[in-house]
Amino acid sequence: MYSSAQQFSLLGPIQTISDILTAGVAVTAFSLLLYALTFNLRDRVARTFAFIMICVVIVFAGEAFASTAPRAMWLDFWLRVQWVGIALLPAAYFQFSDALLETTGRPSRGRRRLAIRLGYLISIGFIATLPFGGLVGSLVPENEPAPYLEATAITDLFVLYYLGMMLLALINFLRAYLRTVTSASQRRMVYLVVGAVAPALGSFPFLLFTTGFSARHPVLFWSVVAGSNFLVNGLLVVMAYGVAFFGVAWPDRVVKSRLFRWILRGPVSASLTLALTTIIRRTSGLESALVPIIMVATILLTQHLITLLAPTAERWLFYGQDKEDLQVVKSLEDRLLTRNDLQQYLEMILAALCDRLQAPGAFLASIQPEGLEQVVRVGRVRFDDSAVSQEITRLVQQNGSLPDLFQWGETYLMPLFDSGEEPEEGEGRENLLGILGVSGINVAEVDEEEAEVIRVLVSRASEALLDYRLQEEVFASLENLNTKVETIQRLRAAGQYNRARVFEADGLPVNGDVTQWVKDALSHYWGGPKLTESPLMKLKVVTQAMVKHDGNPANALRAILREAIESVRPEGERRFTAEWVLYNILEMKFLEGKKVREIARRLAMSEADLYRKQRVAIEAVAKAILDMESQVQDETRSIQGQP
Numbered sequence: 001m002y003s004s005a006q007q008f009s010l011l012g013p014i015q016t017i018s019d020i021l022t023a024g025v026a027v028t029a030f031s032l033l034l035y036a037l038t039f040n041l042r043d044r045v046a047r048t049f050a051f052i053m054i055c056v057v058i059v060f061a062g063e064a065f066a067s068t069a070p071r072a073m074w075l076d077f078w079l080r081v082q083w084v085g086i087a088l089l090p091a092a093y094f095q096f097s098d099a100l101l102e103t104t105g106r107p108s109r110g111r112r113r114l115a116i117r118l119g120y121l122i123s124i125g126f127i128a129t130l131p132f133g134g135l136v137g138s139l140v141p142e143n144e145p146a147p148y149l150e151a152t153a154i155t156d157l158f159v160l161y162y163l164g165m166m167l168l169a170l171i172n173f174l175r176a177y178l179r180t181v182t183s184a185s186q187r188r189m190v191y192l193v194v195g196a197v198a199p200a201l202g203s204f205p206f207l208l209f210t211t212g213f214s215a216r217h218p219v220l221f222w223s224v225v226a227g228s229n230f231l232v233n234g235l236l237v238v239m240a241y242g243v244a245f246f247g248v249a250w251p252d253r254v255v256k257s258r259l260f261r262w263i264l265r266g267p268v269s270a271s272l273t274l275a276l277t278t279i280i281r282r283t284s285g286l287e288s289a290l291v292p293i294i295m296v297a298t299i300l301l302t303q304h305l306i307t308l309l310a311p312t313a314e315r316w317l318f319y320g321q322d323k324e325d326l327q328v329v330k331s332l333e334d335r336l337l338t339r340n341d342l343q344q345y346l347e348m349i350l351a352a353l354c355d356r357l358q359a360p361g362a363f364l365a366s367i368q369p370e371g372l373e374q375v376v377r378v379g380r381v382r383f384d385d386s387a388v389s390q391e392i393t394r395l396v397q398q399n400g401s402l403p404d405l406f407q408w409g410e411t412y413l414m415p416l417f418d419s420g421e422e423p424e425e426g427e428g429r430e431n432l433l434g435i436l437g438v439s440g441i442n443v444a445e446v447d448e449e450e451a452e453v454i455r456v457l458v459s460r461a462s463e464a465l466l467d468y469r470l471q472e473e474v475f476a477s478l479e480n481l482n483t484k485v486e487t488i489q490r491l492r493a494a495g496q497y498n499r500a501r502v503f504e505a506d507g508l509p510v511n512g513d514v515t516q517w518v519k520d521a522l523s524h525y526w527g528g529p530k531l532t533e534s535p536l537m538k539l540k541v542v543t544q545a546m547v548k549h550d551g552n553p554a555n556a557l558r559a560i561l562r563e564a565i566e567s568v569r570p571e572g573e574r575r576f577t578a579e580w581v582l583y584n585i586l587e588m589k590f591l592e593g594k595k596v597r598e599i600a601r602r603l604a605m606s607e608a609d610l611y612r613k614q615r616v617a618i619e620a621v622a623k624a625i626l627d628m629e630s631q632v633q634d635e636t637r638s639i640q641g642q643p
Helices: 004-039 044-067 072-103 111-128 153-179 183-202 211-216 218-243 252-283 287-318 320-334 339-357 386-398 448-494 499-503 511-523 540-549 553-568 578-591 596-603 607-640
Strands: 136-140 148-151 361-368 371-379 406-408 411-417 432-439
Touching: 004 044, 004 218, 004 252, 044 072, 044 183, 044 218, 072 111, 072 136, 072 148, 072 153, 072 183, 111 153, 153 183, 183 218, 218 252, 252 287, 339 361, 339 371, 339 432, 339 448, 361 448, 411 448, 432 448, 511 553, 511 578, 511 607, 540 553, 540 607, 553 578, 553 607, 578 596, 578 607, 596 607
Parallel strands: none
Antiparallel strands: 136 148, 361 371, 361 432, 406 411, 411 432
């Protein structure tokens, strides 16, 4: 064994490491609590996991604050706060195990729900005795190796309760594992059960029953505490990994990647910063000068390294054999030609054209199903006037084959075709992408060099419009595919732990169908067959709303549509600003019944832009209705005792 001098030299560093790891557990638990609250709170397993994390935060934060308490009064306070988390943990664990068992298709028939309520009542009863020295007694501040609260007769009862509830939870864990149906779900269930051991053992107050041995062997005691805290840190992450797949329909790689980055930017960064600053405080005499510098430098460096290395690590860890395909998608995202990029590029072309021809202004408009839509303009042009815009649209529509350059008033118009070439005879305007107009120039004075410049710039503008249109077609195809893939992913996630969920008949409709149903129903909002005969009537949320509307299905659907529209409304008083545009379109078009031209003028946008924004607004309403339907289905399953 160690001599007294050796123990003294080792005790300080080991105790410091233990304190750092204790605070690190609190940081990790709090970060994982935020993760559960952010991404899959609607799932019961995730909600009960979040409550376990709250208990762990209370236990280890109380212990961390107690280790730095300046006076005995605060030391006693934080140790009692720690016992609040310890007392709630058994009931939380049993509830978590019940949620797991329910997810695998074994809902409670009443006995487990009763045991959960009884468990929380017992825990609250133990907590109620804390201020009066019931659950634990008075503080023993000077005892080696660490201060603690004395055990009482009630403490012994609590230990029996703690062990009994944990044993029942373990039985439920094993039952849930035996009911899992796929190799992936079984593997994740093992991770979850193994990880769940950490908070249960790490939070148990072993010091109450080992004070004599711990006082004789302080180095061994603090080594075990440090090792235990390190193990708890790691197993909490393992437990969170198992829980992260519940209640979400994302692909596995997305779940893993999101949790990976969350842990790096949260627990890893915070714990490393905490460790370095604590070491500096306890070893350096220049505390006030070094601590802020070390803290800021650690945060910046860790975030910088995560940004640089995390994408590569994710590709190797999570993408598997799909690395190349997913890299193509990532590359597309980085090189995407957005509408803003297109406008900047075309504005540069028009500015160069105006400079070369000394023209006062120019515009470029694209062909849309609703007519010409101004994409960009430079200087003074007449296209801003809606009457002028409609006149140009009629001019284009009436000309089956347009010349390379023709005059319209004081403006010269140049059609933009695929590949910058005029369509062959008989093709009409099928290959027409848009119109480029330049005002205030005399074509007769344009020499050959300037004509070549015009040809090059017109060709580049045509290529940009064509690329953007092809990109939109790709996105439309992806959107159609996304609705089908969404259904597959949802059923895959639902059937991971309960095979019956794959065959459920009350699954949510796909988003694309609901969007069309919502559009039709809104068009007959104040009455009509598209409202009264809408497929939306079959949704449970509408059926539930009929109770409040005297069994009238039309009024019930109208109320649901109105509630979904209100979910799009920003906070505060109604305004006619950019953030209010979606709500204003829905309100003015469908609820107030205003004309498109009137709405476009009121919102200061083109009719084509209005139609595009209207599509986005209807999609937002459809998503809100899907969320409402999903919530009603979850509530129905909970009431019926189904997973």
